[in-house]
Structures are given as C-alpha cells and as structure tokens.
Amino acid sequence: MLLIRCPWCGPRNEVEFSYGGAADVVYPPDPDALSDAEWGEYVFVRDNPRGPFAERWVHTAGCRRWFRAVRNTVTHEFREES
Amino acid sequence: MTDDLMRSPLAGVTFTAPFVRELPFLAMVNLRVGTFPHPLPGPNRVGTLDGRDVLWLGPDEWLVVGPPGDAPAIETLLHQALGDTHGSVVDVSANRTTLAVSGPHARDTLAKGCPLDLHPSVFGPGHCAQTLLARAQVVLRQVDADPTYHVLVRGSFAPYLAEWLADATREFW
Ligand SMILES: [Zn+2]
Numbered sequence: 199m200l201l202i203r204c205p206w207c208g209p210r211n212e213v214e215f216s217y218g219g220a221a222d223v224v225y226p227p228d229p230d231a232l233s234d235a236e237w238g239e240y241v242f243v244r245d246n247p248r249g250p251f252a253e254r255w256v257h258t259a260g261c262r263r264w265f266r267a268v269r270n271t272v273t274h275e276f277r278e279e280s
Numbered sequence: 281m282t283d284d285l286m287r288s289p290l291a292g293v294t295f296t297a298p299f300v301r302e303l304p305f306l307a308m309v310n311l312r313v314g315t316f317p318h319p320l321p322g323p324n325r326v327g328t329l330d331g332r333d334v335l336w337l338g339p340d341e342w343l344v345v346g347p348p349g350d351a352p353a354i355e356t357l358l359h360q361a362l363g364d365t366h367g368s369v370v371d372v373s374a375n376r377t378t379l380a381v382s383g384p385h386a387r388d389t390l391a392k393g394c395p396l397d398l399h400p401s402v403f404g405p406g407h408c409a410q411t412l413l414a415r416a417q418v419v420l421r422q423v424d425a426d427p428t429y430h431v432l433v434r435g436s437f438a439p440y441l442a443e444w445l446a447d448a449t450r451e452f453w
Pocket of ligand 1: 204205206207208257260261262263
C-alpha cells in the first residue's frame with residue numbers, strides 16, 4: 199500500500215487515486231507541423247527512468263483534483279512537489 | 281421539498297443491525313466558490329453556516345447539509361451571501377442518501393471497508409472526508425464521539441452499501 203499525499207486532502211491510501219502518467223509532457227505548439235513519427239513520439243513515448251519520476255495523479259475518490267508528484271520508481275517513495 | 285412522490289433509494293430496505301439507519305432526503309447543496317464572505321471549514325473538516333452543516337469537499341468546494349426540504353432556503357442563503365461574487369450553487373439533494381452508523385461497533389464496522397485511519401486520535405467529531413467504503417465513493421463524516429458516523433452515498437450505490445453494512449455488522453449483534 200502506498201500512502202500518497204494529496205496536496206489538498208493530505209496523506210491518503212493509494213486506492214483513492216488514479217495514475218495519470220508522466221508529468222510535464224508539453225502539447226506541441228503546432229501539431230499540424232509534426233510528422234507521423236514525431237506525433238507518435240509525443241503521444242506514446244515516455245521516459246522510463248530508474249529513480250525519481252515526475253508524474254500526474256488524480257485524487258479520484260477524494261477531492262477529484264489533479265496534481266503533480268515525484269515518485270521514486272525503485273523505492274516508491276513520494277517526494278512532495280507541486 | 282418532501283412529498284408523497286419522493287422515494288428513497290433505500291425504501292423497503294430493512295436494516296438488520298440496530299445501529300445502522302437511513303436518514304433519507306437530507307437537503308444537500310453544493311457550493312463552489314473562491315472567496316466567500318463567511319468563514320468556511322478547512323480541509324477534512326465540518327463547519328456551520330446559519331444552522332446548517334458545511335462539509336469541506338475540496339479546495340474550492342463545500343457541501344451544505346440541512347434537514348429534509350431545506351434546499352431552497354439554503355440556495356437562497358448562499359445566493360444572498362455570494363451577492364455579485366462568482367460562484368456556483370447547486371441543489372444536489374437527490375444525488376446522495378445518508379446512512380447513520382453509531383455506537384461502540386461503528387468504528388470497527390466502517391474500518392472493514394474504509395482506507396482512512398478512523399482511530400479517534402486521527403479522525404474525530406467534526407471531521408469529514410471523501411473516500412471509499414467497500415469500494416463505493418462516499419462522503420464520510422463523524423458526528424459525535426459515540427461515535428456516530430454519517431455515510432453520504434450516491435443513490436445507485438446505496439442498496440449495495442446497505443447490503444455490505446448488513447454483512448459487515450453481522451458479527452456485532
Ligand atoms: Zn484530495
């Protein structure tokens with residue numbers, strides 16, 4: 199069981215949350231200018247680091263707000279970050 | 281308003297455990313606002329506003345709860361308080377019904393299906409939280425130190441949760 203800190207509700211059990219994938223993925227400023235390969239890269243390709251990883255989470259069963267968190271993919275330790 | 285046409289999602293359900301009952305048709309009005317002229321409760325807490333209970337739901341969201349039939353009066357109260365301030369006031373009374381679980385076995389019963397720490401040192405009277413109970417989304421609040429809890433659950437989940445409670449309470453009476 200992971201104890202995840204919602205920035206609004208405080209620490210809650212992981213079952214209250216849903217995962218939103220990597221954070222900080224910037225929408226292309228001009229999508230029409232992208233090749234299929236570049237669009238595919240934007241949509242599907244993500245880093246898969248060993249260690250700290252910035253992620254999006256949503257407190258589905260709580261306040262229903264999205265937030266950003268940094269999780270260590272080795273230890274599952276969450277680091278507080280907004 | 282309560283009238284003969286109103287029917288609780290738990291109408292006809294018999295609560296086998298003597299310490300579980302339904303409080304049907306409570307008035308519930310959702311308030312979303314940035315700044316409000318009256319003090320509103322902070323995270324995971326219940327406050328009061330003109331005799332009604334105010335439950336914190338999120339950073340800009342509260343649920344005002346009153347007796348059955350009180351929703352129009354609550355709406356008027358909130359609209360007047362808002363004045364020209366931008367905000368949202370919605371009567372959501374029909375969204376949820378309320379289950380009261382009280383007495384010495386209430387905490388152990390709810391702890392079977394709730395991921396919150398309900399120990400009195402962590403969660404006490406005046407506390408509330410949106411969480412899960414037996415995998416159903418609920419608003420849970422502790423009303424007094426008996427302890428009495430109120431479980432606000434959506435109508436479509438209420439019969440399921442009532443059955444779950446019947447099973448979870450079976451060992452206690
Ligand atoms: Zn939250």
